[in-house]
Amino acid sequence: MTATDDSNVLETRVRSALDELGIADWEWISIDPQYGDTADFCAQYGYDLPHSANTIIVASKRGSSAYSACIVRACDRLDVNRRVRRLMGVSRASFATPEETRDVTGMMIGGVTAMALPEGLPIYADQRLLEMDYIILGAGSRSAKVKMPPQELSKLLGLEFIDGLSQAEN
Numbered sequence: 111m112t113a114t115d116d117s118n119v120l121e122t123r124v125r126s127a128l129d130e131l132g133i134a135d136w137e138w139i140s141i142d143p144q145y146g147d148t149a150d151f152c153a154q155y156g157y158d159l160p161h162s163a164n165t166i167i168v169a170s171k172r173g174s175s176a177y178s179a180c181i182v183r184a185c186d187r188l189d190v191n192r193r194v195r196r197l198m199g200v201s202r203a204s205f206a207t208p209e210e211t212r213d214v215t216g217m218m219i220g221g222v223t224a225m226a227l228p229e230g231l232p233i234y235a236d237q238r239l240l241e242m243d244y245i246i247l248g249a250g251s252r253s254a255k256v257k258m259p260p261q262e263l264s265k266l267l268g269l270e271f272i273d274g275l276s277q278a279e280n
Contacts, residue, residue, distance in 0.1 A: 117143075120217060120226070120250030127226040128256070131265040136258040138249065146220030146252025148184040159185040163245040163260075165222045167211045168194050171202035177214050181224055181235040181247070181263065186276035193275055197234055223248040223256065224266055235263050236275040 128136055145154040148162045162184040170176040178198050182188050188205075195203040208219050214231070215222055224233055224247065239245055239260040249256045263269055 117221075117251035117253050120221070121254055123226040124223055124250040124256070131225075131262075133258060133262045133265055135262065136256055139246070139255040139257055141252075141254060143252040146218075146248075148220075151246075151255060152184070157246060159183075161242060161244060161246055163239060163247050165224045165248060167206035167214055167222065168198065168203050169206040169210050170198060170200040171204050173200065176200055177206065177210075178232040178234060179215075179222075179224055179227055180275060181233070181239065182276040183236065183239060183242075183245075185279055186236065186238070187279050188276050189274065193272070194234065197272065198232070217248070217250055218252055221248045221251040221253070223250050224263065224269070225256070226250060230268070233266055233269040234272045234275055235260075235269055237271045237273040238276070239263070240271065 145151045148164055152159050152162055160183050163181050164184050166180045166188055168178050168180055168190055176198055180188050180194055190203050215227060242260050244257055245260045246255045246257045
């Protein structure tokens with residue numbers, strides 16, 4: 111299977127998840143894969159960074175393997191060392207490596223989305239996302255993004271909105 115085939119499968123999975131969750135108000139944005147990283151996407155396509163949200167996989171670094179997905183505004187810094195570590199109930203946590211992210215989600219960095227994540231993976235979203243009129247998330251591959259109202263994230267099973275999940279970058 112080629113990278114393009116993988117992208118098509120993931121994008122189909124994400125579109126199906128949007129439909130199955132009953133998320134009706136979304137827009138699919140097809141992009142050039144070289145602009146899959148959030149900052150590059152915003153610069154190329156004219157979106158502002160605060161409306162973009164990154165889905166970041168966090169991994170435990172001691173004891174048995176544990177993972178979570180965290181959704182934060184692209185202009186904010188995820189509080190892995192205090193907030194996420196406590197939410198996960200682990201003594202040490204860090205950003206998952208690109209390889210761990212791929213193994214856990216089937217998605218590449220620059221395309222990771224909260225839609226179509228493996229069942230049972232805890233999902234934490236920063237409460238401040240709800241202040242936005244829309245957010246732009248990855249779409250499972252580096253070839254697309256999904257624009258939607260952040261309130262629709264509440265339809266994801268297991269998702270919790272967390273106050274203080276991230277801090278504004280200075």
